[in-house]
Amino acid sequence: MVRGITFVGIPVSDQDVALKFYTESMGFKVATDRPFTDTQRWIELLIPGAETGLALYTPEGHESRIGQFQSIAFWCDDVFATSAILKAKGVSFAQEPKKEPWGSTAIVKDPDGNQFALSSNGKQR
Template structure:
């Protein structure tokens, strides 16, 4: 059975993205392989699961990426979502680090969601499961 080995977000500056995703969000660098032309195979992982799913910080050089990213941001749609234990506390922690909170934490019933700007062209959703969330194994 397949498993998710990595997913990606397109970023306008890989170094800036690496700094944001490690220094602000707390991920750790996993792979940093030069690909030529200044591009890198650059991934980060959760420090709690270093052998888990990798997030590829992929250059936004393809011509379709710019319009796609702008449309998502204009409509307030996150590029991806990450789970957190406490969305409100995480929003405050990130605010203290200078991260722009696009949408304050909102209780949506099964999750509490906060939307942040990753400074690299994306909105990112942080979500906390609530006690109203269904058991994922059922």
């Protein structure tokens, strides 16, 4: 029986730049960083306190996915507070934090222009 998601892939153009962003700005931890092909490494990251990880890897033929909206939502306790912390670390936003009827949301951008939702439930602001 399926029990969860091990990792979600994020297509990136430069693994070193992406690794720096996701570890230094977003606070993720390296689980694996090893050669995978002649030109790429397999980089798997863990989100502290979460069971699902991220893989900074672009399969051959999927380069067009780089810089697009990714169907990934990161959750946090408070979108407004987390956004302020991330902005102080130089993280860009495609959408500023805002309150919605179901909770709060913002759209984060990585160095490749990939966009991700950042959300929290309705208990904030």
